[in-house]
Amino acid sequence: MSTLNDLPVVVVGAGPVGLAAAAHLHERGLPFTVLEAGDVPGAAVRQWGHVRVFSPWRYNIDPAARRLLDDAGWVAPDLEALPTGAELAGDYLQPLAEVPQLKPHLRYGARVEAISRVGLDRLRTAGRDTTPFLIRLADGQEVLARAVIDASGTWGTPNVLGASGLPARGEADVAAHLEHALPDVLGVDRDRFAGRHTLVVGAGHSAANTLLSLADLAAEHPGTAVTWAIRTTSPARTYGGGDADALPARGALGSRLRAHVDAGRIRLLTGFSVHALTPTDGRVTVLVRHADGSEEQTSVDRIVAATGFRPDHSIAAELRLDLDPVLGATRALAPLIDPNEHSCGTVPPHGVNELTHPEVGYYAVGMKSYGRAPTFLMATGYEQVRSVAAALAGDWAAARDVQLDLPETGVCNSNPDESANADSCCGPAPAVQSSGRGLATGISGGLLAAPLSLLTLDAAPADTQTGGCCAS
């Protein structure tokens, strides 16, 4: 059997963070293989290609990736511009995947089905840390690795419609009527919505984004009807601060949504939880249960589940993971990002220390590292993989010197976890020394189609609390 150090580090997923991991591993001189389920780099990003992100290019390009691209003669985009998902994939991820230092190490159509240790199930301890990882692909092939960086994201595992976290009764029976978050309502998916009645479930920006597109479609196409359902009794958090929002485009998004609701162009149902779904004459009957136990029915053609995402840890079921019971992130990372505790999206930079599991050499990074928390940013993931690659190279000083240069937004996000108390981000600081800050995203399961400008405030001292919304 190969010894550990002869083996490559396997990166699962060629999204923004997986490819950044590859760039950092290359810089560290560590052999690596990237296993990507899709046929192209950025396969998940391309699925929301019609959505314009709110973080400008300069936050979306990993520094090590940038060095490789510059060597290859890449012409960088305008760093202040806001790319769509399609532009992010086509103008950055695709050329990055093609640089000669990375290209030979990328395998497409390579879906990882399970990760274990050669000859050791989860129970066996002896020799575990020095035994290679065994990665089994969906086609049955197996790959050995010295370490695994799991950057497989969460796009493939959206949350269910049922309010209890379990599928609503009959959810599987109406699959043909259900839409993943962020369908391209005004583009390729238009025909599925034009002239139909669509129910959008969720209170985050992905719901708002879809609702605005549906309202535009309704204006062009008679017979298009839109219903919006949220769990809370008020849409205030989704509407946001309007003109008072420090992020003008985010404020405008909420204000536009409110105008449609006020004008009756979007019908709003509050205190709504999906209890049961029944296919009925080519439509769906939705049985709704209210907080007081009363029930009512409504009938629609399509349902957009804008209810967020969850990580799929099943591929790592034979590994020893120490997951936070709330978020499904590592226990050390969870308190920094738990939306029950922080309504701000500001997150301190973090690296290998916060990402370490009992399974030595396995790191979930990127979107997946956040579990069900909604505020992940590419730039955060880039710092994660810089730190992890440094640790794998044995450079612990660099691994622990986590940095993240992002501007403060100075606002709380409109986190759709409506149980979150808007003041709670001003609670005690997590016990972490940070040398930089995150950037509030205000997302759950998707971001804005409308560009947001970032507000830069003075950097706060390194060891103060991370809730930037509390700054006056």
Ligand SMILES: Cc1cc2nc3c(=O)[nH]c(=O)nc-3n(C[C@H](O)[C@H](O)[C@H](O)COP(=O)(O)OP(=O)(O)OC[C@H]3O[C@@H](n4cnc5c(N)ncnc54)[C@H](O)[C@@H]3O)c2cc1C
């Ligand atoms: C609509 C939307 C807008 C966003 N806008 C922003 C923004 O403005 N700024 C920002 O910083 N962040 C934004 N994010 C959040 C986040 O940064 C992105 O989702 C980003 O793509 C996450 O990168 P990732 O590499 O962790 O995961 P992904 O981009 O999801 O990549 C994961 C990759 O792994 C592959 N994969 C999955 N499972 C397997 C498997 N079992 N085996 C092999 N391969 C697998 C997938 O095909 C995919 O290519 C946005 C997210 C969404 C959904």
